[in-house]
Amino acid sequence: MRPVARINASRLFSTAATRRAAQPFFAQEPSAPSVQTAIPGPKNQAAAKDLLEVFDIRSLNLLADYEKSIGNYIVDLDGNTYLDVYAQIASIPVGYNNPHLAAAATSPEMVRALIDRPALGNFPSADWSHILRTGLLKAAPKGMNQVFTALAGSDANETAYKAAFMYRRQQERGGSEVDFTEEEMQSVMVNQGPGSPQMSVLSFKSGFHGRLFGSLSTTRSKPIHKLDIPAFDWPAAPFPSLKYPLEEHAKENAEEEQRCLQETERIIKEFHNPVAAVVVEPIQSEGGDNHASPAFFQGLRDITKRNNVLFIVDEVQTGVGATGKLWAHDHWNLSTPPDMVTFSKKAQAAGYYYNNPALRPNKPYRQFNTWLGDPARAILFRAIYEEIQSKNLVENTALTGDYLYNGLETLAKKYPQAIQNLRGKGQGTFIAWDSPNRDEFLAKAKTVGVNIGGSGVSAVRLRPMLIFQKHHADLLLEKLETLISA
Amino acid sequence: MRPVARINASRLFSTAATRRAAQPFFAQEPSAPSVQTAIPGPKNQAAAKDLLEVFDIRSLNLLADYEKSIGNYIVDLDGNTYLDVYAQIASIPVGYNNPHLAAAATSPEMVRALIDRPALGNFPSADWSHILRTGLLKAAPKGMNQVFTALAGSDANETAYKAAFMYRRQQERGGSEVDFTEEEMQSVMVNQGPGSPQMSVLSFKSGFHGRLFGSLSTTRSKPIHKLDIPAFDWPAAPFPSLKYPLEEHAKENAEEEQRCLQETERIIKEFHNPVAAVVVEPIQSEGGDNHASPAFFQGLRDITKRNNVLFIVDEVQTGVGATGKLWAHDHWNLSTPPDMVTFSKKAQAAGYYYNNPALRPNKPYRQFNTWLGDPARAILFRAIYEEIQSKNLVENTALTGDYLYNGLETLAKKYPQAIQNLRGKGQGTFIAWDSPNRDEFLAKAKTVGVNIGGSGVSAVRLRPMLIFQKHHADLLLEKLETLISA
Numbered sequence: 001m002r003p004v005a006r007i008n009a010s011r012l013f014s015t016a017a018t019r020r021a022a023q024p025f026f027a028q029e030p031s032a033p034s035v036q037t038a039i040p041g042p043k044n045q046a047a048a049k050d051l052l053e054v055f056d057i058r059s060l061n062l063l064a065d066y067e068k069s070i071g072n073y074i075v076d077l078d079g080n081t082y083l084d085v086y087a088q089i090a091s092i093p094v095g096y097n098n099p100h101l102a103a104a105a106t107s108p109e110m111v112r113a114l115i116d117r118p119a120l121g122n123f124p125s126a127d128w129s130h131i132l133r134t135g136l137l138k139a140a141p142k143g144m145n146q147v148f149t150a151l152a153g154s155d156a157n158e159t160a161y162k163a164a165f166m167y168r169r170q171q172e173r174g175g176s177e178v179d180f181t182e183e184e185m186q187s188v189m190v191n192q193g194p195g196s197p198q199m200s201v202l203s204f205k206s207g208f209h210g211r212l213f214g215s216l217s218t219t220r221s222k223p224i225h226k227l228d229i230p231a232f233d234w235p236a237a238p239f240p241s242l243k244y245p246l247e248e249h250a251k252e253n254a255e256e257e258q259r260c261l262q263e264t265e266r267i268i269k270e271f272h273n274p275v276a277a278v279v280v281e282p283i284q285s286e287g288g289d290n291h292a293s294p295a296f297f298q299g300l301r302d303i304t305k306r307n308n309v310l311f312i313v314d315e316v317q318t319g320v321g322a323t324g325k326l327w328a329h330d331h332w333n334l335s336t337p338p339d340m341v342t343f344s345k346k347a348q349a350a351g352y353y354y355n356n357p358a359l360r361p362n363k364p365y366r367q368f369n370t371w372l373g374d375p376a377r378a379i380l381f382r383a384i385y386e387e388i389q390s391k392n393l394v395e396n397t398a399l400t401g402d403y404l405y406n407g408l409e410t411l412a413k414k415y416p417q418a419i420q421n422l423r424g425k426g427q428g429t430f431i432a433w434d435s436p437n438r439d440e441f442l443a444k445a446k447t448v449g450v451n452i453g454g455s456g457v458s459a460v461r462l463r464p465m466l467i468f469q470k471h472h473a474d475l476l477l478e479k480l481e482t483l484i485s486a
Numbered sequence: 487m488r489p490v491a492r493i494n495a496s497r498l499f500s501t502a503a504t505r506r507a508a509q510p511f512f513a514q515e516p517s518a519p520s521v522q523t524a525i526p527g528p529k530n531q532a533a534a535k536d537l538l539e540v541f542d543i544r545s546l547n548l549l550a551d552y553e554k555s556i557g558n559y560i561v562d563l564d565g566n567t568y569l570d571v572y573a574q575i576a577s578i579p580v581g582y583n584n585p586h587l588a589a590a591a592t593s594p595e596m597v598r599a600l601i602d603r604p605a606l607g608n609f610p611s612a613d614w615s616h617i618l619r620t621g622l623l624k625a626a627p628k629g630m631n632q633v634f635t636a637l638a639g640s641d642a643n644e645t646a647y648k649a650a651f652m653y654r655r656q657q658e659r660g661g662s663e664v665d666f667t668e669e670e671m672q673s674v675m676v677n678q679g680p681g682s683p684q685m686s687v688l689s690f691k692s693g694f695h696g697r698l699f700g701s702l703s704t705t706r707s708k709p710i711h712k713l714d715i716p717a718f719d720w721p722a723a724p725f726p727s728l729k730y731p732l733e734e735h736a737k738e739n740a741e742e743e744q745r746c747l748q749e750t751e752r753i754i755k756e757f758h759n760p761v762a763a764v765v766v767e768p769i770q771s772e773g774g775d776n777h778a779s780p781a782f783f784q785g786l787r788d789i790t791k792r793n794n795v796l797f798i799v800d801e802v803q804t805g806v807g808a809t810g811k812l813w814a815h816d817h818w819n820l821s822t823p824p825d826m827v828t829f830s831k832k833a834q835a836a837g838y839y840y841n842n843p844a845l846r847p848n849k850p851y852r853q854f855n856t857w858l859g860d861p862a863r864a865i866l867f868r869a870i871y872e873e874i875q876s877k878n879l880v881e882n883t884a885l886t887g888d889y890l891y892n893g894l895e896t897l898a899k900k901y902p903q904a905i906q907n908l909r910g911k912g913q914g915t916f917i918a919w920d921s922p923n924r925d926e927f928l929a930k931a932k933t934v935g936v937n938i939g940g941s942g943v944s945a946v947r948l949r950p951m952l953i954f955q956k957h958h959a960d961l962l963l964e965k966l967e968t969l970i971s972a
Contacts, residue, residue, distance in 0.1 A: 047612060047615065050615050051610060051614060051615040053615075053631075053632075054615065054618055054619065054623055054631065054632050054633065055606075055610070055614070055615070055618060055632065055633065055634075055635075056607075056632075056634070056846050056850075056853065057606075057607060057610060058846075058849075058850035059607040059608055059850040059851055059854055060607070060608065060610070061608040061609055062608075062609060063609075063610055063611070063612055064604060064609045064610070064611055064612065065611075065612050066598045066602040066604070066611050066612075067594075067598065069602060074609070077612050088603065088604055088605040088608075088609060088856070089605045089608065089856045091603065091605065091856055091857070092602070092603070096601075096602050097598070097601065097602060098601060101600075101601040102597055102601055105596070105597045105600040105601050106592055106597060108553075110591070110600075111588055111591045111592060112552045112553065112583070114587075114591040114596075114862070114866060115582075115583065115584060115587040115588055115591050115866070116552040116555060116578070116582050116583060117574065117577070117578070117834060118550060118552070118574055119574040119575045119577065120541075120543075121542070121543060121545040121546070122545055122546065122547040122548075122574075122575065123547055123548060123549075123550045123560070123574060124537060124541070124543060124546070124549055124550070125549070125550055125551075125552050126533060126549055126550065126551050126552075126563050128537060128541070129533065129536050129537040129539075129540065129541070132540055132541060133540065137540055145539075145540065146539075146540050146541065146542075147540065147541065148541075148542070149541075151637040151638055151641075152637055152641075152855065152856070152857060153855075153856070154641065154698075154855065155637075155638075155640065155641065155698055158698045158699055159698075161699075162697075162715055165714050165715055165716065166713075166714045166715070168714075169713075169714040170714075180709065180713055184709070184713060185709040185713070188709050188712045188713050188717075189691075189706055189709060189712070189722075190722065191703055191712075191717035191718060191719055191720060191722075192719075195709065195712065195713055195714075196712065196715065196716055196717035197714060197716060198716065199716055200716070205675075210855070211648075211854070211855050212640075212641055212644045212645075212698050212699065212700060213644055213647075213698065213699040213700030213701075213703070213718070214698060214699030214700070214716075215699075217677055217699070220675055223666065223670070223671040223674050223675060223681065224849065224851055224852060225851070225852075226674045226675070226677075226681065226682065227652075227655075227666055227670060227671070227674050227681055227852070228651050228652045228654075228655035228656075228681075228683060228852075229648055229651055229652070229682065230651065230682055230683060230684065230685055230686075230700075230718055231674075231677035231682035232677060232699070232716055232718075233677055233678075234677060236675075236676065236677075344856075345856065348603060360542050360544075363544075363710065364542075364544035364545040365545055365710055365711070366710060366711075366713070366714075367542065368545055368697070369638065369639075369640065369696070369697050370574070370575045370577055370638070370639070370830075370831065371577070371638060376600070376862070380600060380601070
C-alpha cells in the first residue's frame with residue numbers, strides 16, 4: 001500500500017483557497033471545514049457524559065471520529081469537520097489516516113511488535129538494530145549516533161536527567177572504573193547522600209518538560225501543573241522575554257538575552273545543589289511560545305561547556321520538522337552538538353539521542369526498565385520519517401510556514417489588537433501570537449471549523465501537521481479574519 | 487480469526503511430559519526445548535555486536551526471533567528453542583504469537599489507534615469509553631470503577647502518587663471548593679512549600695515501584711537501581727522476612743508481621759515529611775520474591791484507614807492472573823478495597839484503578855499529559871482479557887501453579903541445598919526459591935533449554951505465562967532436576 005497523495009491532484013475543489021493547491025498531499029480531504037451543529041453537538045454531549053463516568057475528561061475538547069478524520073481534518077461525533085491546526089497537542093505528524101502509516105501499522109513486524117512486546121534490554125528482537133538504524137537513528141540530530149528509547153516526553157526527559165546525574169557523579173568519583181563506596185551503597189537505600197546526591201537540573205522559567213516527579217521539578221509553566229506535588233529543590237533561570245516585532249527591538253532583546261545568560265551562569269556557579277545539566281526547549285511551547293535567538297542558545301552551549309554541565313535540548317514539541325528544520329536546534333549552528341536531545345510527540349516514539357559513550361552508565365542495569373520503549377512506536381516512526389523524506393515535508397513546513405507567517409503579519413497590521421506579538425518567523429509553522437481574549441477566541445474558532453490550541457496565559461499557538469499546505473494556510477487566514485472581524 | 491488452541495489437541499507428542507497435556511493451548515508449540523549451539527551462539531554474538539553500537543544492551547540475555555517464537559517457547563537467532571518461564575520479565579501474558587491477539591492487532595480500530603493516536607484527555611475517540619468498559623474496566627479489581635491510563639509501571643505509580651498528594655492537600659485545605667492561596671501559587675513555581683509540599687509516600691524495604699524520580703524514591707530493591715540519582719526524603723518500613731516452610735514457623739512469622747506493622751504505623755505517625763500514601767506490592771518481586779500473609783495486608787489496610795493515609799497496591803508484576811487470582815490482592819479479603827491499584831506488564835497497558843471520585847483532582851489539567859496512555863495497548867488488553875476468560879487462564883494458573891509447587895516441594899526435599907526457602911504456595915505460578923549459586927544456575931538453565939530469571943540477591947523466580955500448563959511444568963521440573971543433579 002503506497003501513499004495516495006498526488007494521485008487525485010486534478011480533482012476540482014470549490015473554494016478559492018483550495019484551488020491554489022496544485023498537489024494536495026491528501027487528495028480526499030474535504031475542501032473546507034463544515035460545522036452543522038451547536039458545539040458541542042448532541043452526540044458529543046451524550047458520549048462525553050458516558051465517558052466521564054469512567055475516565056476523567058474534564059479537559060475534553062471534542063470527541064473525535066477518527067474513522068472519518070483525514071489529513072488535516074478532524075471530524076467530531078456530530079459530523080462537524082474542523083481544519084486541525086492543534087493536531088493532538090502538536091503530536092500528529094503526517095495527517096489522520098495516512099496511508100503509508102496504515103501500511104506500516106498492518107505489517108507483520110508491527111503485529112509482532114504489538115503482540116510479542118520484548119523487554120528490549122534483555123531480549124531484543126533480531127531486527128531491533130535494523131529498525132533503529134533505518135528509522136530513529138537515520139533521523140538523529142547531527143553528531144548523535146545512539147538512542148535511548150522511552151515512552152513519552154516525561155520519561156524521555158527523566159531518563160536523560162538520570163544519565164546526566166550518573167555521568168556527573170562518575171566524573172566526581174574519578175572515572176568509570178572507580179567503584180561505589182560502602183557509604184554510598186548504604187545511604188542510597190534510605191534516599192540520603194552521598195548515594196542519593198543533592199544535585200540538580202537547571203531549567204528555565206516558563207519551561208515545560210513533563211509532569212512526572214523529576215520532569216515536573218523542571219517544569220515552570222503554570223502553577224496548576226505543579227500544585228501539591230513534592231518537587232526537588234532545583235533552580236530556574238530566567239528565559240528571555242523578547243519584544244516584537246524583533247526588527248524594532250534588536251538592541252534591547254540582545255541585552256535581555258545577555259542578562260538571562262549571565263543569570264544562568266551565576267546560578268550554575270552558586271546554586272546550593274550542584275547543577276549536573278541544563279535543560280531547555282528551543283521554543284518554550286506549553287509556557288507560551290517564547291522564542292530566543294540562536295545567539296542565546298550558542299551562549300548557553302558555551303556556558304554549559306565551560307562549567308562542565310551537560311546541555312540537554314528538549315525537542316519533545318519542537319522536534320520532527322515543525323520548525324522548518326528536522327530538529328529546531330538545527331537553526332542554531334552550535335559549535336558543538338548538545339549532549340542529549342529528547343523527543344516524543346510527532347515522533348510518536350520517545351527517548352533521547354546522544355553521542356558520548358560515557359553517557360552510558362558504567363554498569364548495566366543502571367539505566368534500565370522492563371520495556372525500554374516500544375518497538376511498535378519505533379516502527380511507526382520509521383514510516384513517519386519515510387513520509388517526511390519522500391514528500392519533502394520539512395521543506396514544505398518551511399515554505400508553508402513563511403507563507404502563513406506573511407499572511408498573519410498582514411492580518412496583524414490590519415488588526416493589531418487581535419494579533420499581538422506575532423512570533424515564529426522563519427520557524428516553519430511553529431507560529432503564535434497573543435490574543436486579548438484568548439480562551440474565548442479558541443472556543444469561537446470551533447464555530448467556524450478550526451481546531452486550534454493555546455499556550456501559556458494568552459498565546460494562540462499554531463501546531464499544524466507537516467502536511468499543512470498553502471491552501472490550508474489560505475483557509476486558516478480566511479477563518480481567522482472572519483473571527484477577528486466579527 | 488479465532489484462537490487455534492484445542493484444535494490440534496490430538497497431535498501426538500514425543501516426550502513423557504507432553505503426553506500429559508490433553509488440551510494444549512498452543513498445539514503448534516515444540517514438544518520440548520532444543521539447544522544446538524553454544525550460548526550465545528554465533529548469530530547472537532554477531533547481532534549483539536551490531537546492536538551494541540547504537541543501543542545499550544550490556545544487560546542482554548538473548549536476541550530473539552519472535553517470528554519463530556510461539557506460546558511458551560522463545561527462539562533465539564541461532565535457532566535454539568527455550569521454554570520461557572521468564573516471559574519478558576513477567577510481561578508476556580498469553581503466549582508468543584497468540585492468534586487472538588494477532589487478530590486484535592490487525593483490526594481496523596487498532597490501526598486507527600496506532601496511526602491516529604489521540605490526546606485522550608482532549609480528543610478521545612468515539613469508542614474510548616467502549617474500549618475501557620469492555621476491557622480494562624471489565625477486569626477492574628473489586629470495588630473499582632474508574633481508570634487512569636498510563637504507559638508503564640513507573641508512570642502508573644507516579645500518577646497514583648500524584649493523585650494521593652493532591653487528594654491529601656485538598657483535604658488539608660478544607661475540601662475541593664477551597665482555592666489555592668497566593669502563597670501556594672508563588673512558592674510552587676520555585677519548587678518550595680507550601681505549593682510544593684514536603685510530603686511523602688511510604689514504601690517497604692526491598693520493594694520495587696519503578697525507576698523514574700518519584701517511583702525510584704519508593705524503590706528499595708538494590709543500590710544499583712538508585713545510585714547517583716537524587717531522591718525524595720521519603721520513608722521505608724520493614725517488610726516481613728518470613729521463614730520457610732511457613733507451616734513450621736507460623737508463630738514467629740506472625741510476630742515478624744506484627745513487628746513490621748507496628749513499625750509502619752510508627753513511621754506514619756512520626757516521619758517528618760507527612761505520609762500521604764503507602765505503596766506496597768502483594769509479593770515483592772524485583773526485591774527477591776518476598777511474601778507476606780493476608781493478615782499482614784489486612785493490618786496494613788487498617789493502619790492506613792485509621793491514619794487517613796491512602797493505600798496503593800502496586801500490581802505491576804503480580805496483576806493479571808499470575809498468582810491464581812486475577813489480582814493478587816484478591817487473596818486478602820480486605821475489609822475495604824485499596825484506594826488505588828496500579829498495573830502494567832502482563833496487562834500490556836498501564837495505569838491505576840480507583841473508585842473514590844475525590845481522587846479526581848478538583849480541577850482539570852492537574853492530572854494530565856498529552857497522550858494519557860495508549861489506546862492501542864488498551865485494545866490489546868481487551869484481547870488479552872478475552873483470552874483469559876475464554877480459556878479460564880486464571881483457573882489454569884491456580885491449578886498448574888499448585889501442581890508445579892508440589893513438584894518443586896518434592897525436588898526441594900531431595901535437594902535441600904539447591905532449593906531453599908521455596909515460596910509461593912497457593913499463589914499460582916508466582917513461585918520462587920533461593921539458590922546458592924543463583925546467577926550460575928540461571929546461565930546454565932539456558933544450556934538445557936530453559937529461559938528463567940532471578941530476583942533479589944539469590945532468588946530464582948518463576949514467571950511463566952498464563953498459558954503454562956501441566957506438561958510444561960513436568961518439563962520444567964525435569965530440566966531443573968537435570969541442572970541440580972549435574
